[in-house]
Amino acid sequence: MNSKRQTLVDTALNLFYEHGINSIGINQILKVSGIAKKTLYHHFDSKDALVLATLEQRNHSFNEWLKHRLNHSKTNSEVISNLFHALQDWFSDKAPELGKFRGCFFINTSAEFSDPSSDISKYCQYHKQQVRNIVAQYLFNPTEDLLDAICILKEGAISMAYVANDLSAPKKCIQLLNKF
Template sequence: MSRKRQILVDTALQLFYEKGVNSVGINELLKVSGIAKKTLYNHFDSKQALVLAALKQRNDKFMTWLEMNLNEASTDKEVIARLFHGLSAWFTDSAAELGNFRGCFFINTSSEFSDPCSDVSQYCQYHKRQVRALISKHLSNPSPELLDTICVLKEGAITIAYVNKDFSMPQKCISILDKLL
């Protein structure tokens, strides 16, 4: 990836995550990135293409972070603890690789695209499937109900942490899930 393209993607991800996709115009992106409009359009044929590149970069970062958090778990209890303790660190801006917490970039972005068949919405759905598959890979209990519960609680914890600024949810989720194991 060229250096200028990477700067554009980095800047887009930062601004889109901080302010929302529809709140950030191309002129703001160009000003913050210091990249010329012609260069932008040499790399991306539309704002949507840039949004997709930002989503891909965030997905790669999040999946790497999640794999690192779950990799050492040897029991389902450890998977759950590592997942929700990791989320807690993210919520309190202690997961440096994820940056400052502004909720789920994929939920936030998909809410700005009303067509569930759009490429952006499809990519957000893809991300959620990838997260689910990675959690499933680390669980020894193949129960779909357990996996559903973990994923629903994870999404709820992220939303409550962002909307209500209630950072106690990860510990509550661990307590709930411990009763199911």
């Protein structure tokens, strides 16, 4: 990837994740990145195109992190434990590859783009489906009920950690899911 394009994506992702997409204008991204407006529009025809690039980058980094954290799981209980311990690390800012925890970038972005048919909303839905597929890939003979429970609890844990600052949610999820 072109280094200036990458700088724009990195800068935009950091600013969007910290402050929200609608709170950050193109001029602020240009100022922080030190890149000219002409260069930005050479790589992205709109702010939405830049938002999509940040979503793609976050999707890739999150999914690679998740695969790494689930990689050595040998049982469904280990998948569950590894998943929720990974989330606990992320919530506690112990996952440097994901940066300081500010909730789920995809949930936050979806809240700002309410049209479910927009490319941005569709990409957020795509990310959630990819995460579900990754979890399913590591489970042993997963049932839809177990996969649904894991994914719903995972989303709830993320929301509780961010909105209510409840960092105990991953432990509670492990306890609930070990009943399956």
